[in-house]
Amino acid sequence: MMRFARVLVRFSVVWILEALSLLAMSVVIPGIALEGSGPVDLLAVAMSAALVLAVMNGLVRPVLILLTLPLNVRTFGVLTLFINGAMLLLTSYFLPYFEVSGWAAVLLGPLVLTVVNTILSSITTIEDDYSFFDGVVQWLSKRQALAGAAEQGRGLVMLEIDGLSYPSIRHALDRGLMPTVGRLMRGGTHALSTYDCGIPSQTSSCQAGIMYGDNFDIPAFRWYEKDRDRLMVSNHFNDAAEMNARYAHGHGLLRQGSSTNNLMAGDAAKVLLTMSVLRDNTEDEKRRRDQDLYLFWLNPYIMPRSIILSLWDVVVELYEGVRQRVRNVEPRINRLEKGYPVLRALTNVFLRNVSTYVVILDV
Numbered sequence: 001m002m003r004f005a006r007v008l009v010r011f012s013v014v015w016i017l018e019a020l021s022l023l024a025m026s027v028v029i030p031g032i033a034l035e036g037s038g039p040v041d042l043l044a045v046a047m048s049a050a051l052v053l054a055v056m057n058g059l060v061r062p063v064l065i066l067l068t069l070p071l072n073v074r075t076f077g078v079l080t081l082f083i084n085g086a087m088l089l090l091t092s093y094f095l096p097y098f099e100v101s102g103w104a105a106v107l108l109g110p111l112v113l114t115v116v117n118t119i120l121s122s123i124t125t126i127e128d129d130y131s132f133f134d135g136v137v138q139w140l141s142k143r144q145a146l147a148g149a150a151e152q153g154r155g156l157v158m159l160e161i162d163g164l165s166y167p168s169i170r171h172a173l174d175r176g177l178m179p180t181v182g183r184l185m186r187g188g189t190h191a192l193s194t195y196d197c198g199i200p201s202q203t204s205s206c207q208a209g210i211m212y213g214d215n216f217d218i219p220a221f222r223w224y225e226k227d228r229d230r231l232m233v234s235n236h237f238n239d240a241a242e243m244n245a246r247y248a249h250g251h252g253l254l255r256q257g258s259s260t261n262n263l264m265a266g267d268a269a270k271v272l273l274t275m276s277v278l279r280d281n282t283e284d285e286k287r288r289r290d291q292d293l294y295l296f297w298l299n300p301y302i303m304p305r306s307i308i309l310s311l312w313d314v315v316v317e318l319y320e321g322v323r324q325r326v327r328n329v330e331p332r333i334n335r336l337e338k339g340y341p342v343l344r345a346l347t348n349v350f351l352r353n354v355s356t357y358v359v360i361l362d363v
Helices: 002-028 039-067 069-074 078-094 103-124 132-143 166-174 179-186 203-212 237-247 283-298 302-326 337-362
Strands: 032-034 098-100 222-225 230-233 258-260 270-272
Touching: 002 032, 002 039, 002 103, 032 039, 039 069, 039 078, 039 283, 069 078, 069 283, 078 098, 078 103, 078 302, 098 103, 103 302, 166 179, 203 237, 230 237, 258 337, 270 283, 270 337, 283 302, 283 337, 302 337
Parallel strands: 258 270
Antiparallel strands: 032 098, 222 230
């Protein structure tokens, strides 16, 4: 009974927030309009539009995402933005008092709607545990669980954070900068300890050692092999694939599990954004990857939110570069070289969001 009451309250609050988001969108975006004779009537119109849009997102949009999945994978979800705009158009088709006209409205409308919705949801601290899309995603993810999920015993989740030393995380905990980790440690379920990463202390050798128990042939991040007259670089696709193949013999730590946003694969049954096997996935692995991406795109707000936060990260990077030049900070680098602001946004925001979502589904 308590769960039903929480679901009902959450639905009502989210419905109102969605209506307010549509009102804000109609004010900001030319070509989008809600017609009402007064404030109360306008709110009622917005709530009816929000309800119809929710129905479109819950029934029509998942089918379109599934039908366009191959193209979505190739464009890495950009097509979903057009699908979101199509849902606005479809909603306006059923409601004569909700107008959507012009490409600007179709493309910018969902982005503005996401921004306003995110701000309002953050203010009200609405939980995601009882949302419609969260429930659908959890149900679908359980249906496509890996074979290892049925085994007895506890699972293991490993997270790598480059360059995070024991003193740094200890300092962050003492200053209260990692409240979730601090709460886990105070609860007695987790502990912080040191780890001897060995030499060289960099990604490819550490991951090979952890996942395969052997990193004998990886002396550095990049090295020159005289007998082959070849330079090996850990973050080059072909070199990463060759390094992974040297140790992958079916007994890796991630066997019957998954590898997400990684360098080495660890003999994982499912891989997503793992550099060493990015180009040679089997059809079964591609199917599993596509299923995870489908679940990521199922929620109409996650993809636009990731794009908006990525664009904001680009702005932050450019601002920090300008501030360094104004203050004449030395030494400094050219932050625009090789499109670094975009690369930073992709790795720090977009890929992080995808990876976090997929790992949560696995758990």
